[in-house]
Every structure is written in C-alpha cells, then in structure tokens.
Amino acid sequence: MNVQGSPRDEAGPFVFKGSFIMWIVVGLGNPGGKYSMNRHNIGFMALDAYCASVGGPAGTLPKWKDEKQALVTRLKMDDVEVLFVKPQKYMNNSGEAVQALMHFYKIPVERLIVLHDEIDIGFGAIKIQKNRGPGGHNGLKSINEKLGTQDYIRLKLGVGRPPHPGMDVAAYVLQDFSSEEQTHLHDFLSVAGDAVESLIFDGYDKSATKFTRKPIELASRGL
Numbered sequence: 001m002n003v004q005g006s007p008r009d010e011a012g013p014f015v016f017k018g019s020f021i022m023w024i025v026v027g028l029g030n031p032g033g034k035y036s037m038n039r040h041n042i043g044f045m046a047l048d049a050y051c052a053s054v055g056g057p058a059g060t061l062p063k064w065k066d067e068k069q070a071l072v073t074r075l076k077m078d079d080v081e082v083l084f085v086k087p088q089k090y091m092n093n094s095g096e097a098v099q100a101l102m103h104f105y106k107i108p109v110e111r112l113i114v115l116h117d118e119i120d121i122g123f124g125a126i127k128i129q130k131n132r133g134p135g136g137h138n139g140l141k142s143i144n145e146k147l148g149t150q151d152y153i154r155l156k157l158g159v160g161r162p163p164h165p166g167m168d169v170a171a172y173v174l175q176d177f178s179s180e181e182q183t184h185l186h187d188f189l190s191v192a193g194d195a196v197e198s199l200i201f202d203g204y205d206k207s208a209t210k211f212t213r214k215p216i217e218l219a220s221r222g223l
Contacts (some may be wrong), residue, residue: 016059020080023200024107026098028116028139031088035067037176039159043115043139043187043188046157047084050193051075068104070097080200083107091128094139095146102147110144113199115192116140117173118156122215123181126195128208136169153204155195157188158215180220188216 021065022172029035030045035042051062064086071086072109084107086095102112116139131151133142146148162172177185195211202210 004134008089010112022083022105023101023111023113024083024098024105024108025113025196026085026087026094026115026143028091028094028137029086030090030115031086032172036172037182038174039177040117042117042157042159042189044086045207046115046155046189046196047194048088048190049186050196051084053190053193068097068100070101072101075159077197077200080119084198087101091139093142095144096123098143099146109147109149112152113155113196114140114143115196117159117170119159119161119173121156121158123158123161123218124184124213124216126213127156127158128189128195128199128204128210129156130152130204153199155192155199156222157192160215165166178218180218185217 025047027043027045027047029041031039036040050055054062054075054077061086062073062075064073066088069087069089071088073084075082075084083101085097085101087094089096098112098114101107102109116137118125118127118135118137120135130153132154134144140150140154143152159173159177162169191211193214195207198207198210
C-alpha cells in the first residue's frame with residue numbers, strides 16, 4: 001500500500017486527483033506522559049504504532065499537529081485521505097474534538113472509526129462492532145453525546161478485567177500494562193493497524209469477520 005503525508009488544501013477538506021474520499025480514525029486516551037502506557041491509552045498507542053509503521057513523505061515519521069483540541073496527522077493511503085486523531089481534552093471529553101473535526105471536514109459518521117480499550121474481552125483480543133452502547137466507557141459516552149448517535153465503527157482492543165474482583169475498574173485501566181503484556185503489545189497493535197486498513201478498503205462486514213481475535217494467553221493470568 002502506498003501511504004504518504006498529505007497537507008490539506010486551506011480552502012477545505014482534502015482534495016486530490018480522481019477522488020474526494022476521507023475517513024477519520026480516532027484513538028482514545030488521556031494526554032500526558034504519565035498516562036502513555038496505561039491500558040486506557042491503547043487507542044493512542046495503536047494510532048502511534050500504525051502511523052510510525054507507514055511513515056510520511058520520503059520515509060519520515062508523520063507529524064502530529066494541534067487542531068480542534070486534538071493531535072492530528074493526515075495520511076494518504078493509496079487514493080484515500082485519512083485523518084488520524086488523538087483527542088487532547090482527556091477521555092471524558094473526547095467527543096468535543098471528534099465532533100469539531102467531523103464538522104470541519106464534513107466527514108459522515110459512516111466514515112468514523114474509533115479505537116479504544118475494552119475490558120470485557122481479554123488482553124490481545126480484538127472485536128469490531130458498530131451501533132453498540134458505550135458499556136461504561138466515558139470516552140465513547142462523550143462521542144455518542146456529541147454526535148447524537150452510537151452508529152459508528154468501533155475497534156475494540158481487549159485489555160481484560162482486573163485480576164482481582166475487588167479491584168476498581170477505573171484504577172485498573174489507569175495502570176500501565178504489565179511487563180508481560182508489554183512484550184506482546186507490538187504484535188497486538190500491528191494487527192489493530194491491519195484492521196483499520198481493512199475497514200477502509202475491504203468494508204465493515206469482511207473486516208469484522210477477519211479481525212475477530214481471541215485473547216493472548218498470559219502466564220501471569222494463570223497464577
């Protein structure tokens with residue numbers, strides 16, 4: 001796949017020869033270094049890993065820019081322009097940036113993909129769904145409220161539930177991935193990037209079947 005950085009025409013959305021297609025891919029997380037390896041930030045991690053792997057013009061890393069209360073980078077994937085977004089107003093207000101960018105670039109909700117942590121599937125599992133409730137995820141709640149719909153594509157990245165029933169879920173997702181989990185993150189995030197590409201080029205139905213993935217078996221979970 002040919003991927004390159006593509007600056008936006010100042011007059012409006014991306015315009016390039018022969019096409020006028022654009023997607024917005026949102027990774028959820030909290031801004032700031034202290035959150036960078038938290039389970040709750042796997043959406044940010046997935047976008048960072050994918051954008052670093054495909055690179056920008058002449059092999060450079062894509063540059064993230066401040067726009068509409070988010071960090072964004074724009075890549076041209078074959079003949080499709082894609083806007084990658086990391087909201088910067090903390091998880092509970094993620095919808096503000098998503099709404100503002102979708103309105104500015106006139107992107108329909110059918111071309112929105114949101115990557116986020118999912119506690120109801122084990123670490124390393126992947127599930128693609130749309131038109132589902134937020135399931136207690138505050139970032140998704142914010143997006144649903146601002147867009148007035150939940151009918152968009154979600155790429156659920158499994159982080160599992162706390163190892164002990166009495167542990168607070170919010171505290172768990174704000175912890176860093178364990179050392180064992182971190183050894184698997186590269187491959188996990190690589191598959192997530194492949195799933196994003198598939199959603200854009202192959203469509204929802206094929207991608208949802210192809211990228212349903214079971215959890216990674218962890219030795220620590222068996223203790």
